[in-house]
Amino acid sequence: MKNRLRRYDTSVFFLFIAPWIIGxxxxxxxxxxxxxxxxxxxxxxxxxxxxxFIGFSNFQEMLNNPTFGKSLLNTLYFVGVGxxxxxxxxxxxxLLLNMNVKGIALYRTFYYLPTLVPIVATVIIWRLVFNSxxxxxxxxxxxxxxxxxxxxxxxxxxxxxxxxxQVWISGSGVLIFLAALKNVPKHLYEAVRIDGASRxxxxxxxxxxxxxxxxxxVVIIQTMYNFQMFTEALLLTKGGPNYAAYTFxxxxxxxxxxxxxxxxxxxxxIFLFAIISLVTFVLMKLSNRFVYYEGEK
Amino acid sequence: MSASTKRLFSxxxxxxLLTVVLALFAGPLAWMLSTMLxxxxxxxxxxPSLLPESxxxxxxxxxxxxxxxxxxxxxxxxxxxxxxxxxxxxSSSIVAYGFSRFSNKYKNRLFPIVLMTMMxxxxxxxxxxxxxFTKLHWVDTWLPLIVPAWLGGAYYIxxxxxxxxxxxxxxxxxxxxxGGNRWTVFSRVILPLSKPIVMTTVIxxxxxxxxxxxxxxxxxxxNEMFTLSVGLQLLIGQTSQDFPALAAGAFISIVPIGLLFxxxxxxxxxGVMLTGSKG
Numbered sequence: 001m002k003n004r005l006r007r008y009d010t011s012v013f014f015l016f017i018a019p020w021i022i023g024x025x026x027x028x029x030x031x032x033x034x035x036x037x038x039x040x041x042x043x044x045x046x047x048x049x050x051x052x053f054i055g056f057s058n059f060q061e062m063l064n065n066p067t068f069g070k071s072l073l074n075t076l077y078f079v080g081v082g083x084x085x086x087x088x089x090x091x092x093x094x095l096l097l098n099m100n101v102k103g104i105a106l107y108r109t110f111y112y113l114p115t116l117v118p119i120v121a122t123v124i125i126w127r128l129v130f131n132s133x134x135x136x137x138x139x140x141x142x143x144x145x146x147x148x149x150x151x152x153x154x155x156x157x158x159x160x161x162x163x164x165x166q167v168w169i170s171g172s173g174v175l176i177f178l179a180a181l182k183n184v185p186k187h188l189y190e191a192v193r194i195d196g197a198s199r200x201x202x203x204x205x206x207x208x209x210x211x212x213x214x215x216x217x218v219v220i221i222q223t224m225y226n227f228q229m230f231t232e233a234l235l236l237t238k239g240g241p242n243y244a245a246y247t248f249x250x251x252x253x254x255x256x257x258x259x260x261x262x263x264x265x266x267x268x269x270i271f272l273f274a275i276i277s278l279v280t281f282v283l284m285k286l287s288n289r290f291v292y293y294e295g296e297k
Numbered sequence: 298m299s300a301s302t303k304r305l306f307s308x309x310x311x312x313x314l315l316t317v318v319l320a321l322f323a324g325p326l327a328w329m330l331s332t333m334l335x336x337x338x339x340x341x342x343x344x345p346s347l348l349p350e351s352x353x354x355x356x357x358x359x360x361x362x363x364x365x366x367x368x369x370x371x372x373x374x375x376x377x378x379x380x381x382x383x384x385x386x387x388s389s390s391i392v393a394y395g396f397s398r399f400s401n402k403y404k405n406r407l408f409p410i411v412l413m414t415m416m417x418x419x420x421x422x423x424x425x426x427x428x429x430f431t432k433l434h435w436v437d438t439w440l441p442l443i444v445p446a447w448l449g450g451a452y453y454i455x456x457x458x459x460x461x462x463x464x465x466x467x468x469x470x471x472x473x474x475x476g477g478n479r480w481t482v483f484s485r486v487i488l489p490l491s492k493p494i495v496m497t498t499v500i501x502x503x504x505x506x507x508x509x510x511x512x513x514x515x516x517x518x519x520n521e522m523f524t525l526s527v528g529l530q531l532l533i534g535q536t537s538q539d540f541p542a543l544a545a546g547a548f549i550s551i552v553p554i555g556l557l558f559x560x561x562x563x564x565x566x567x568g569v570m571l572t573g574s575k576g
Contacts, residue, residue, distance in 0.1 A: 006401075012479050013404065016395030019388040020411065023448025028414060031425035038428070046431035096318060101311050109562065110323050116554045116565075117326075119510050120529040121547035125329045127533075128540055136328045139344045168322065172569045179570055228420040231510055235530065249420045256424050265424045273421040280416075 039267040044260050051263070058267035065264075070243050071251040074159065078226040078247065079279075082163045086226075087219055089167040094177030108178075115171030123235040126165055127152065152237055155244040162232050162245060173218045180214035181207070212291040220283055227276050248272060333544035340540040356541030363536050364546075366520060370528035371549065377442055377513075377524060378506040384447035385502040386495060392449040393457030394483045398469065415451045419511075427515055441516040442509075442524075446502070453498055456571055460494035461487060500561050501568035504554055525550050 014021070039058055043051035062068055097108050117125070129137050130151040138148050151161050188206045197205070208215075230249035233239050239246035252272070256265035332340060333356050334349040361367050396408050430441045468490075469482045477485065488495075513524040520531070529546050536542055558565060 009399065009479075010401050010403065013395050013399040013401060016399070016479070016483075017392050017407065017449075019447070020392040020395075020449035020454060023388075023445060023450075024410070024414065026448070027426065027429070027445050028417070028422070031422060031429040034428060035425035046428040093318070096315065099311050099315070101308060101315070104315075107315050107319060109558075110319055112566075113326065113555070113558070114322060116504065116508075116551075116558055117547075118508050118526050118529075118550045118554070120526045120533070121550045124529070124533065124543050124547040125325045128332050128544060129325050129328055131540075133343060134340055134345050134540070136324070136345060136347075142344065168325065175566060175569050224416075224418055228418050230420060235510075235533075249423070252420070252424060256427070262424065262428060266428075269421050269424050273418065276418050276421070 035266040035269060038263045039270050041263050043263045046262055048262070058264050059271070062264060062267055062271065065251070065255075067243060067246060067251055067254070071246050071248045074244070074246055075227060075229060075248040077159055078163070078229045079223055081159075082166065082226045082229075083219060083222045085163050086166045086170055086222055087173070087215065090170045090173035090218060091177055091215070093170070093174045094181055097174065098178055098181045111174065112171040115169045117169070119231055120235060122165065122169060123232070126161075126236065130161065153241055155241055158237055158241065158245045162229075162236065165232060165236075166226075173222065176214055176218055177211065180211040184210040209292040213293060216283070216287045216291050220280055223279060223283065224276055227272065227279070329544045329547055332540050333548050335541050337539060337541060356539075356545040359536075359539060360532075360542040360545045360549075363539070363542060364528070364532055366523070366528060367546075367549075369521060370523050370525045373439075373523065374507060374525040375553075377439055378503050380439075380443045381446040381506040382499050382502045384443065385450060385453050386498060388447050388449040389453035389498065390457050390488065390491070390495070391483070393454045393461055394487060396454065397458045397461035398479075398482070398487075411451050411454055415455065423511070423515065430516060436516055437518050437522065439517075439522065442506075442512050446506075450502075453502065456498055456501075456568070457491070457494060459571065460491055464490055496561070497564040497567050497571075500557060500564045504557065504565060507554055 038051075040053055040055060041051040042054050042057075093111060097104065097111060114122070129135050132138055132148055132150045132153065135151075137151070141149070149157070151157050184207060188210070189202055192202050192206060228249050229247045230253065233245040233247050233250055234253075237245055239250050248268070249272070252265050252268045255261050255268060331348055334352050334354070336349075336353055336355060337359075339346065339350060396404060396411070426441070427436075430436050433440075435441050435444075464487060468486050472482045472486050508526075509524075510526045510530075513527045514530065517523055517527065520528075523531070529550060532546055533543065
């Protein structure tokens with residue numbers, strides 16, 4: 001009797017989670033499974049029926065793709081330079097907005113606003129600000145005697161400009177740091193102040209270790225995001241000038257929708273998935289040495 | 298220097314710092330507003346003037362003239378966002394009830410998979426999903442944007458489950474004693490107690506859908522079916538030199554989210570805290 005009741009309850013459980021099971025199967029398992037399958041074929045179009053198995057050819061050919069190396073290097077720049085810069089920016093803003101002054105809530109609201117701007121609107125705004133002829137930035141800089149800079153048209157500047165854009169819309173990470181900073185117990189600061197430690201020292205010996213779990217979290221999220229950098233680069237300068245902002249996901253997009261080589265695009269997607277998984281795994285492993293969890297021996 | 302003067306000094310310093318950085322962050326938005334209110338000729342002046350000579354709303358007229366589909370795109374964005382919100386609330390709360398109130402071995406094995414799917418990089422799924430939607434003949438319809446939301450998104454399931462876990466089980470027991478079943482517990486006890494998390498999810502899902510660019514950009518080719526974001530992208534190509542009209546378009550796409558943020562800031566902040574992202 002009890003067993004039957006339990007079995008009945010289990011079926012009710014599956015009824016409740018049925019939407020997720022269907023969604024997970026249809027929108028994750030099936031597409032992911034078929035894409036692993038297609039990556040080893042020469043299918044060119046998404047609905048292709050005639051295709052041959054070609055083993056690892058797509059993966060070999062991917063390396064010969066003329067834009068592959070460039071796109072990988074650019075993506076590594078966004079990860080290697082972009083992630084530390086954006087994370088540091090978020091942390092500095094978090095510290096700034098954690099200051100104990102009247103009206104700070106209003107400041108916080110304003111800092112968060114850019115994060116809620118749709119990305120296309122963000123790009124429109126940045127094109128207006130960074131326009132070399134009529135933009136406000138060059139006009140402002142000229143007051144300090146700095147000459148006209150072609151921000152969006154220079155191969156050397158486009159990646160830093162995109163990273164700056166990421167800092168502008170980094171409100172979510174700032175919120176996470178703010179919450180972490182609020183949770184650092186005040187008595188710890190009082191203890192080192194009695195010892196005569198400076199603010200800077202208190203920051204490195206107390207604040208940083210105490211918020212290290214949040215730093216790890218933000219770094220992982222941002223690393224995953226920057227490995228997938230695409231929309232910003234596409235909308236701002238179409239990956240240019242001269243492929244300077246052309247990223248790995250851009251290359252996937254181009255393989256699929258411009259070159260009409262879907263199987264190649266899938267091979268690249270799998271490659272990207274492997275890299276992201278590997279890097280995330282390494283970050284987690286390394287973090288054991290740096291991240292301090294309170295309440296853990 | 299006395300202690301109080303010193304304090305006053307550091308207070309002033311703090312405000313000065315906050316205000317300078319604020320200017321850098323709010324500056325671009327202010328520049329958008331200023332550009333939007335200028336005439337086309339004014340935007341070609343070098344050096345540019347900080348403020349428009351007079352308040353001029355011509356840019357909006359030009360925007361709707363160049364792109365008569367603007368109204369339609371705004372409407373599309375609203376319809377899609379609202380349909381997504383309804384689907385998310387219904388499906389994710391039901392699934393989350395399953396993952397929070399039952400105890401069996403399947404639950405403990407399946408829930409980690411839900412969490413795992415939160416970590417899948419979306420761009421890895423970009424091409425596979427496109428192939429699937431092509432085979433389903435869903436490309437160039439709104440189905441790829443809406444149907445997944447009706448089948449339980451991992452983020453929202455997680456949000457609901459966290460909240461349901463905090464509701465005491467005594468209430469469930471009382472309902473069973475009154476002859477209620479699982480569904481009565483969910484619909485009569487759990488859901489009515491979950492207004493805060495429903496509010497958070499409504500706003501969070503709306504904002505995320507409104508902000509989504511890549512989904513509609515990939516799946517919708519027909520101009521009349523565009524969302525506002527994808528429409529604006531088309532507009533950049535059409536009138537790249539009409540700065541005030543572009544600024545007006547950007548402004549329009551910000552207004553709904555800005556208003557939501559004004560009235561429901563608490564819920565947006567909560568959503569970010571709980572999931573660590575805005576999309």
